[in-house]
Amino acid sequence: MAIKTYHQNQLHLIPHSFDDLIPEKHPVRLVNKVLDQIDSSPLVNAYDESGRPGYHPLLMLKIMVYAYMTNTYSSRKIEKALRENINFMWLSNMTIIDHNTINRFRNSKLEQCFKDIFKQIVLMLAEEGVITLKEIYTDGTKLEAQANRYTFVWGNAIKTNKAKMLKQLDELWKYAHQIEVGDQEPSKLEITEISSHTIDQVLKAIDDRLNEHSIQPDQATKKKLGAVKKNFKNRLIDYEEKEKILDGRNSYSKTDHDATFMRMKEDHMKNGQLKAGYNVQISTENQVIVNYSVHQNSNDFPTLKPHLEQMRELYGEEQFQELEVITADAGYGSEENYQYLEQQGLLAYIKYSTFDLERRQQRGKKAKQNLKNKQYLHYNAIDDYYVCPMGQHMTKIKDKQTKTSSGFIQHISIYEAQRCEGCPLRSSCHKSQGNRRIERNHHLEHYRTLMYERLLSEEGIEKRKRRSIEVEPVFGHIKSNRGFKRFTLRGMRKVNLEFGLHALAHNMMKMAA
Template sequence: MSHFRPIDRNTAYLLPPSVEEWLPEDHLARFIVEVVDGLDVSQLEKAYQGRGSAAYHPALLLSLLVYGYATGVFSSRKIERATYDSVAFRFIAAGSHPDHDTLATFRRRFLDELAGIFVQVLAMAQEMKLLKLGTISLDGTKIRANASRHSALSHGHIEKIEAQLKTEVQELLALAEQADRADVPDGVSLPAEIKRREDRLSAMAAAKAKIEARAKERFEREQAAYEAKVTQRDAKAKKTGKKPGGKPPKPPAPGVRATDQINLTDEESRIMPVSGGGFEQAYNAQAAVDAGSLLVVAAAVTQATNDKEQVAPMLAHFAALPKSLGKIEQLLADTGFYSGKNVAVCEAAAIEPLIAVARDEHHAGWRDRFTEPALLPEDATPVARMAHQLKTKAGRAAYALRKQTVEPVFGIIKSVLGFRQFLLRGLGQVAGEWRLVCLAWNLKRMAALRLQG
C-alpha cells in the first residue's frame, strides 16, 4: 500500500473549472479588481471611442498593471506571461491574455490620468475608514533612471571628442581625395566612416546645445536668488543701521561648466548621490505618507539632488486634494527639507512644520527625554518656534513618527516589491510611473488594513 497521495493530471473535470474558486476570498487580486471596478474610468473609456475593433477594457488593463506593481512584476512582458502562468493574473484578466505591447502602450498613454485615479482611491480609503488626514511625513528617495551613468557626457568631454572626430574627418576626407588609396585598410568604406563621424558630431552638437540651455536656466535661477539675498541684506542694514554680519552673497558665474553633464539615454535624469555611497543616474522620488495609515497621499518626482526645494511643491499637491479628505495639520520631515522659507510656507498654509533643524546626537542624556525647554519670547521667529516645539515632549513624540511612516514605505517599495529602477524615460513619464507605484502600494496597504479591521 502506497504511503503517498495519488498524482493524477489526466482525469478531466466533470464541469468546467472556475478560476473564481481558485483564489482565497481575501486575496489581493480580488481586492484590486473590486476597487478598480468601483472607480470612475470614463475618461479612459472615452479615449477608445472611434476604434474599429473591440479593445480590452481599461479597468482590466489598469487592474493588471496595479496588481503587477503591487507584487513586484513591473515588466509588461512578464505580466503578459503571468496571465498564462499565474492564477491571480488569470483571474484579473478574466481568462484573456493582453499582449505586452497593449499593456506597455496603455501604461504610457494614460499616465496623466493616473493622478485622478490616485485621488479616487484615497477617497475610497476614507469611505472605508482607513484614511484620516492629520499628520503627514514627507521624504524623498533616489530611484535609478532607465539609463546608465556611463551614457552621461560632460561638456568638457564632449569638446575633447569633437576635436578628435573633426581631426579624423579631415584625415578621411584627405584620403578620399587621393587618387592612390594605398593607405586605406582593406574593407574600409571611406564615405561610411565619414558619415558615421559626422552623425556623431551632430549628436555632440545637439547635446552641447542642451547643456548650454540648462546652464542658462541655472544662471537665471541663481541670479534671481542672489539678487533676492542682496535686497534682503540691504533692507536689514537700512532697518538696523548696521552692516549685516556674515559674508556677502557671491554672484553666480554665467556660462557652462566643464563638469555639466547630459545623459544620452535619458537626458532628463541626473547623476545623484545615493545612500551607501557612490553616484547613480537617477531621479528623486518624493512621497507624502499619512502617519496613521501609511498611505501615500501625494507623490512627485524631481530632478533636484536634494530635498530643500520640495516642500512648497508638495504643499501645492496637498491644496489640490479634495476638502472631503480632511485637513492636513502637521508636516514631518528630516533635515534635508529644512530652511526658513520652508517653515514659513508651511505656516502660511496653516500646517504645523516639524522639520529637523539638525541631526539628533546619538546616545543623548536620558534627562533630555523628560525635560521641557524654557518658554519662548512672544516675538520669536517661526524657525525659533518650530525648533522649540521639536524640543518639547509632544514635539519629540510627534517627530518620532517620521521614521516609522515614510521610511518603511520606501523600504517595502524598494526591497520587498523590488522597485529600484524606472522602466520609463523622461521626467513626465517617470512621474507617472511613480504615481502608479504609489497607487499599487496604497491598494496593497488598504487590503492589509481592511483585514486588520
C-alpha cells in the same frame, strides 16, 4: 502500497472554476472589488471612438495594478502571467493580451488619468477611517534611472569650455590689434559672453586687419585661426543645445535627458557614487501614501513647495485646506520652506540643519564651545548688536540680499567688531586679516527659535518619533522588500507614472493587510 489513481486526461462532469482555486481573502479579489467601485470614466475617455475596439480599460487597469502588487513590472512578464498565473487568468477571465498592448496602455492611456485613480483610492481609505488627510509625514529618496552610468554631460564642463573659447578669441583679437598699434599695449576684447555673432564679429575684425596690412600670420596663429573658423560655431551650437536640456541643472544623462546625476547610497556604510537618478518625494499617513512627486533636484529642500502644490492640485483647494500638520526631517529646514508653510497655515515640525548638534551640546556631549561659532555670541535684539568673546560690541555695518536657486530672496545683516588687533583671543576667534565679521539672517533665526521650542515640546517629541516609523518603512518596503531600486522606464513623464503605480500598489497592499 496504497496509491491513489492518476488519470491525467480524465474528463470532469463539472469543470473546475478559477474562482474555486483562489482563497476568499486573496489580494487579487480586493483589486477586483476596489477597482470596480471607482469612477473609470476618465480612463474610458482616454480611448478614441474610432478604430478597432480595444480591451476594456477597467480590465487593463486591474491587470496593471495587480502586476505591480506582485512585483511584475515587465510587459512581457505580464503577458506571460496572463497565460500561466491562475490569479491573472481569473482577473482577466482568460483574456490573453499582447505585451505591446499592455505597454501602450501604460505609456499613453493610463498616464492621462492615473492621478485621478490614485486620488479615488486614497479618498476610499479616508472614508474607511484609515487616514484623515489632516496630518502628513514627508521624506524623499533617490532612485536610479534607467540610463547609462558613464555617459553624462556636466554643466560646469560646458562653462569651462566656453570660457576657453572666449580666451582664444581674446588672444586672436590682441594679435590682430597689435598689428595696428605696434609696440603699444593692445586693447582687450570686451566681451563676457560668447555667441555666434561674437565669433563672426571677431573673425571679421581680424581678417580686415590682416588684409589691410597685407600680413600673413605665423604658423601657430594661422592654425589657431583656422580651428576657430572651422569648429567654434558647431561647438557653440552643441553647447547651447546641451544647456537647453540642462535647464539650470548641473548634469544630465545622455540616455535619459531628464535624469540628473546624484550621489546614491549603496550600502549601510554609505559607500556611494554618482549615478543618474530622480529624487522621489512621498507624504504618508499611517504608512499610506497620500501624495508623491518626482523631481530632478538632488537636495530635498527645493522639492517641498512643488510637492505640496501638486497635492493641492490633486485633491483640490477645499480638501487641501483640511491639512493641518506636516512633519519632515532636517533636509527640508530652510527659510523659504518655513515661510511657505506658515503662509499656508500649516503647523510644521521640521528640524533645521544644526538642531541635532545643538541638542548634543546641550546634553553635555562635545560641549566645548567654539568661539568661531556665532551661536556662542550674545545678541542684543533691542540695540541690534553682538558681543564678541572679549566683550566688544559688533555693530551692524550693512545689509545685503542673496537669491537661492529657486529665486527666493534672503535678507542678510553683517556685523563687524571694532578692535581685533592685539586681542589675546583672536587666534581662537577668527582668522581674517581685519576685524571679525559675522552674517545673520534674522528671519531664519526667528524660525529656528520657533522650531527649537516646537520640536522639544511633548507633541514635537512624539512627531519626531512617529516620523521614523511612518515614511522610512514605506521606502524600505518599496526598495528592499519589493526590489524596486531602479526605474524601468525613461523620461520624467513615464518615471512619474511608474512610481505612481508602485505607490498605488503599496496602498492596495495596505488595504489587503
